[in-house]
Amino acid sequence: MSAPKYPSFDTLALHAGQRPDPATGARAVPIYASTSFAFEDSAQAAALFNMERSGHVYSRISNPTVAVLEERIAALEQGVGAIATASGQAALHLAIATLMGAGGHIVASRSLYGGSHNLLDYTLRRFGIDTTFVDPRQPDAWRAALRPATRLLFGETLGNPGLDVLDIPTVAAIAHEAGVPLLVDSTFTTPYLMQPFAIGADLVYHSATKFIGGHGVAIGGLLVDGGCFDWDAGAAAGKFDVLTQPYAGFHGMVFAEESSVAPFLLRARREGLRDFGACMSPHTAFLLLQGLETLPLRMARHVDNARKVVAFLAAHAQVESVAYPELPDHRDHALAQRLLPRGCGAVFSFNLRGSRAAGRSFVEALKVFSHLANVGDAKSLVIHPASTTHFRVPDADLAAAGITQGTIRLSVGLEDAQDLIDDLARALKIAGKVP
Amino acid sequence: MFIADLYAYTGGKPYDPGRPCVVFLHGAQHDHSVWILQSRALAHRGAAVLALDLPGHGRSAGPAEGSVEAIAARVAAALAPLSSPGFILVGHSMGSLVALELAARLGERVRGVALVGSAFPMKVADTLLAATRTDPAAAMQMINVWSHSAALAPFAARPGAPGPGFNIVWQNLRLMQRIARINGAAVLPTDFAACNAYAAGLERAAALACPALFMLGAADQMTPPKAARALIAACARARVVTLPDAGHALMTESPDGVRRALEQFCDEVNAAHAAAA
Numbered sequence: 001m002s003a004p005k006y007p008s009f010d011t012l013a014l015h016a017g018q019r020p021d022p023a024t025g026a027r028a029v030p031i032y033a034s035t036s037f038a039f040e041d042s043a044q045a046a047a048l049f050n051m052e053r054s055g056h057v058y059s060r061i062s063n064p065t066v067a068v069l070e071e072r073i074a075a076l077e078q079g080v081g082a083i084a085t086a087s088g089q090a091a092l093h094l095a096i097a098t099l100m101g102a103g104g105h106i107v108a109s110r111s112l113y114g115g116s117h118n119l120l121d122y123t124l125r126r127f128g129i130d131t132t133f134v135d136p137r138q139p140d141a142w143r144a145a146l147r148p149a150t151r152l153l154f155g156e157t158l159g160n161p162g163l164d165v166l167d168i169p170t171v172a173a174i175a176h177e178a179g180v181p182l183l184v185d186s187t188f189t190t191p192y193l194m195q196p197f198a199i200g201a202d203l204v205y206h207s208a209t210k211f212i213g214g215h216g217v218a219i220g221g222l223l224v225d226g227g228c229f230d231w232d233a234g235a236a237a238g239k240f241d242v243l244t245q246p247y248a249g250f251h252g253m254v255f256a257e258e259s260s261v262a263p264f265l266l267r268a269r270r271e272g273l274r275d276f277g278a279c280m281s282p283h284t285a286f287l288l289l290q291g292l293e294t295l296p297l298r299m300a301r302h303v304d305n306a307r308k309v310v311a312f313l314a315a316h317a318q319v320e321s322v323a324y325p326e327l328p329d330h331r332d333h334a335l336a337q338r339l340l341p342r343g344c345g346a347v348f349s350f351n352l353r354g355s356r357a358a359g360r361s362f363v364e365a366l367k368v369f370s371h372l373a374n375v376g377d378a379k380s381l382v383i384h385p386a387s388t389t390h391f392r393v394p395d396a397d398l399a400a401a402g403i404t405q406g407t408i409r410l411s412v413g414l415e416d417a418q419d420l421i422d423d424l425a426r427a428l429k430i431a432g433k434v435p
Numbered sequence: 436m437f438i439a440d441l442y443a444y445t446g447g448k449p450y451d452p453g454r455p456c457v458v459f460l461h462g463a464q465h466d467h468s469v470w471i472l473q474s475r476a477l478a479h480r481g482a483a484v485l486a487l488d489l490p491g492h493g494r495s496a497g498p499a500e501g502s503v504e505a506i507a508a509r510v511a512a513a514l515a516p517l518s519s520p521g522f523i524l525v526g527h528s529m530g531s532l533v534a535l536e537l538a539a540r541l542g543e544r545v546r547g548v549a550l551v552g553s554a555f556p557m558k559v560a561d562t563l564l565a566a567t568r569t570d571p572a573a574a575m576q577m578i579n580v581w582s583h584s585a586a587l588a589p590f591a592a593r594p595g596a597p598g599p600g601f602n603i604v605w606q607n608l609r610l611m612q613r614i615a616r617i618n619g620a621a622v623l624p625t626d627f628a629a630c631n632a633y634a635a636g637l638e639r640a641a642a643l644a645c646p647a648l649f650m651l652g653a654a655d656q657m658t659p660p661k662a663a664r665a666l667i668a669a670c671a672r673a674r675v676v677t678l679p680d681a682g683h684a685l686m687t688e689s690p691d692g693v694r695r696a697l698e699q700f701c702d703e704v705n706a707a708h709a710a711a712a
Contacts, residue, residue, distance in 0.1 A: 004580035227609035
């Protein structure tokens with residue numbers, strides 16, 4: 001008997017979730033642009049509504065094209081399933097709204113994408129969900145922030161803007177000791193660089209807009225459940241009644257009895273997609289699938305290019321510092337070597353010596369890098385936070401966020417690395433003349 | 436609900452003691468949730484459904500029993516006091532052996548037995564049996580690969596189970612890991628040793644007075660169809676349904692095929708019982 005083996009990551013990236021279309025033989029994933037799906041008969045209709053059979057009813061809840069993307073990312077993350085959403089923000093909201101309502105509490109890393117910070121620090125507080133932000137490098141800070149109402153710990157695999165590496169094994173242990181799950185935003189790493197479930201995370205989400213798609217043509221999110229968290233363990237304390245008690249909004253269903261490993265996903269779809277409605281369109285799923293098929297190839301090249309660009313910048317006289325965890329002077333260098341052996345991605349920041357004007361001049365002088373507010377594109381991107389996304393922020397607050405007048409964020413794409421370096425060298429020369 | 440100290444999922448409908456009862460029996464290192472679609476389907480067609488967590492599995496009190504006979508004895512003790520008009524026993528893998536034993540204990544109250552992914556003898560390879568004790572994490576990975584049809588097929592099963600967006604391969608692995616986590620590391624070697632040691636299959640099959648349905652996966656790598664031949668031959672009233680694309684995890688690789696066969700089988704045995712009465 002041969003040694004047991006699953007298909008490899010590269011193979012699953014191309015095939016998981018789909019076989020040639022039985023009706024037409026189409027090899028590519030067809031776009032099922034249909035709001036709804038005809039019932040075979042009344043019995044099948046009732047069976048679908050009663051959850052006796054698997055199938056599609058209405059594309060807000062599920063769609064055949066979208067399901068391929070969901071099942072493919074679940075296969076790649078080694079999760080029990082996934083839900084595709086209208087955006088990464090919608091995926092984060094869906095995770096939170098499934099687990100808690102008013103009175104709930106989250107402990108989150110303070111090194112977060114600005115959009116996530118806005119949701120947690122402003123918008124969700126309006127709905128009675130409170131968040132305590134902590135230094136992600138301080139285990140005691142995570143512990144100290146826990147409350148009886150805490151329902152979730154949350155961080156980014158690589159944090160904004162300094163690429164803090166989240167110590168997932170440590171933070172997951174703190175979460176599990178408290179009987180709550182750890183959710184991580186894995187957008188910067190993708191399953192190619194890190195599979196967070198293997199090291200303790202319970203839920204993962206991606207802004208699929210970034211590296212998953214890679215082409216910068218579609219907005220989408222993916223929420224994946226690792227299937228390892230024991231929702232029943234806190235049942236006596238009523239911690240996750242949303243999963244362990246009958247839900248009047250869905251035939252009195254007790255989700256934790258329906259599925260021993262995926263009750264979270266059942267509720268997230270049967271309530272969250274149904275009622276909040278932030279679903280993904282099949283057209284978007286199709287576009288994201290085109291990207292996902294080449295994820296392993298692209299990520300390897302992204303990382304390779306990023307390393308060359310980092311090496312160039314780190315040695316340049318006009319560059320004050322480069323925040324990339326593979327550099328020995330990065331605070332999380334050792335942790336990165338342990339958790340991210342394939343690389344630390346292709347998004348990073350560096351500090352230019354000089355004024356805000358020099359930073360602006362540098363960005364405007366670039367010809368290959370595109371100046372815009374996104375990351376994870378096949379094309380290289382750049383932004384100067386002090387003159388764009390954070391231009392209203394006082395200097396003191398910028399410093400607290402780890403941003404200086406000269407901080408530049410790069411997203412290194414798939415162009416020839418030397419062309420990128422030449423572009424940067426030219427722009428640095430121009431910026432060096434600005435007082 | 437609980438019957439005695441065993442947890443039973445009732446298929447999303449309240450258990451009705453006045454209706455014929457379909458008892459679902461899961462396999463090694465599993466729990467009731469492997470039957471989720473089929474149990475809901477039969478419950479919504481009017482059956483009383485009890486999808487059990489076997490002793491020491493999932494929500495049922497432990498420890499896991501060390502033999503098929505002992506598991507059946509515990510289940511029989513729980514079922515016997517029920518005032519059900521009759522039982523249809525549906526077992527998967529190890530659960531199919533439990534169903535045979537249970538049929539012997541419940542006698543005429545059993546209207547039919549459905550054996551899903553069954554084999555006799557249910558011998559476990561020495562290396563795998565050893566791994567369940569010495570390296571259970573690796574053993575569960577081996578079992579998970581062999582529990583599905585080969586290569587890509589289980590990653591592309593259509594439709595996903597229990598619904599779109601789910602991955603059946605990783606669900607099965609996580610379920611086995613969950614049982615190890617909440618019920619203890621001893622469950623896996625205990626279950627596999629029980630399968631390996633069970634010797635009364637042919638005798639029990641020959642003694643079955645009721646119809647037997649064998650549901651086999653053509654791509655089953657754990658209990659290939661040929662491994663059920665002796666058992667089928669021993670049953671006086673056996674019918675065989677082979678699901679073309681399914682591996683050992685028939686209920687998730689071919690959920691509709693399993694459901695349809697069970698619905699038909701239940702209809703047939705209940706109709707035969709009504710006619711006889």
